Amino acid sequence: MDTMPIRIIDKDFNLLAEIDNYESLIFIRRFYKVGEFELHININKAYTDKLIDGNLILLGNKLNKVGIIMHRENTYDQNGEPTDTLLIKGPTLKGLCNRRLIIPINGAYDSYTGSQEAIIKYFVESNCINPTDVSRKIQNLVVAPNLNRGFQDKWRSRYEVLSDKLTEIGEYANLGWDIVLNFNNNKLVFDITQGRDLTADQELLPPVIFSVDFDNLKSRHYIDSSLNHKNVGYCGGRGDDENRLVQQVGEVSGFDRIESFIDCSQAQDITELKTMGHQKLDELKKIKSFEVGIIPYGSFTYELDYDLGDIITAQDRKLGVTMNAKIIELKEIYEVNGFNLEAIFGTNIPNLLDKIKNMAKQQSSTAIIGTGGNTITNIDGGSFV
Incomplete structure (x- = not known):
């Protein structure tokens, strides 16, 4: 097995155990959105008692690959009988931003004007690091220094889930975000990520071209859709x-x-x-997405030649497709038969939950104005007339 040892630590950075004999592990990293993981392991193996709610799993020594355990269950066989296999799931460290809403401090909305990086970090600072209500503070979380990446902009929010807003701003600004471990200072560090330009069109860095012709792609699924596009x-x-x-x-x-x-x-x-x-x-732009299975140690080596957030060139001569696209999602799959890597290049495809959230935001913003000023919007987006 192409194993990736996982270390179990608590929220105070104490090492509790190390496991490398699990059955399977899927770890999904996302550039704009919160990632997630799923671990399958026999309950009779050592240290499974440490895989409990609130503890963290760290993949090897990768400080940017950390998950928060939030789900533990015994799986069942085809007859409905419990098995000895434990299912452990949770978000990546970015999931900490799922735990906070954006609370207005003065007035109906909280707004900020500045560089797009400054705006993102302002919302994190105001709701996780130095909130007015100290009970909302997330211990050990810090924000990296602001480098003012992105353009000058203005965003506002009212009782939205913080991670949803960061995703929305990030997709518009073409800026990713992440939370990584800093063991030297026992801190969780929030920062902006951008990635590198590795396309065939540039000459500063060695280009990365994914193509069946180069034997570095397996399965592929291409989508070019304007069904929900407005311009x-x-x-x-x-x-x-x-x-x-x-x-x-x-x-x-x-x-x-x-x-x-x-x-x-x-x-x-x-x-x-x-x-x-x-x-x-x-949010209504065209969707161009290339979902592929990558041969991780083919002509290019994962995390050395390319990584999450990098812009690469993807080709499929049979489909007549050549596109320069950002790697927005990477799914690492560790199983008994080896390591597999799946990627999404290009645009996020809205799922049903995304569409429901957008509808709710539209309804909420309409309710705030109402008719004759007689409508009051509650925190959950409902309204009373």
Whole structure:
């Protein structure tokens, strides 16, 4: 087996055990979203009593590959009988940001203007590091120094899940984020990640080209979809009916123009209205995604020649596809028969949960304005008239 030892530590960084004889381990790293892991192990093996809620698993000495145990169960066979196999699951360390909402401090919304990196780190600082309510503070979590990556921007939020907002800003700004261990200082460090340009079009770094022709790809699944794509938005601000301020974003014309109404009723002025419109229109961009099985030690070596967040060139001559795309997800699979690696290049494909969340946000923002100022929105997005 191509084993990856896992170390079990507690939230205070104490090493509890090390295991390398599990049945299978799937560890999913995501550039914009929170990753996850799933471990299968026989309960009779040593140290399985340490695989409990709240402890962390660390893959080898990879400080950026850490999971939080949040689920433990005995699996069942085809007859419904319990087996000796334990199923252990949880999010990556980024899942700490699932545990906090963005709480407005002054006024209906919490907003920040600055570089996109500064905005992301502001929301983490305000809700995890130095919140007004000290009970919301996450011990040992720190934010790395701000390098002001990304463009000048403005974002606002109200009782949204912090990780969802970080994903939304990150996808718009093309910035990833992560939380990694720092054993030297016993800290969990939040920082922005960007990746490298390894495409065939540049000459600064050795290019990475994934292609069946180069014997570094196995399975592949390509999606190029504009079914939910919109490229021109009519953004509605404050006001009702003919008195409502509406501004257009997007300049596409003719056959290719696809219009959508975008609710931006929380915008304070025209500048913010257009900014929010562009941000929300970006969520309706075309989907270009290449899901592949990678031969991890073929012509390129995983984590040496390429890694999560890098931009590579993917080719499939049979499908007539050549695309420069960011590696947004990597699934590491450790099993008895060896190590497998699956990747997603390109654009996140919205799942049903993503679509429900977007619908809820639209309904919530509409409720805040209401009719005649008589609607009050509660924390969960419901409304009382």
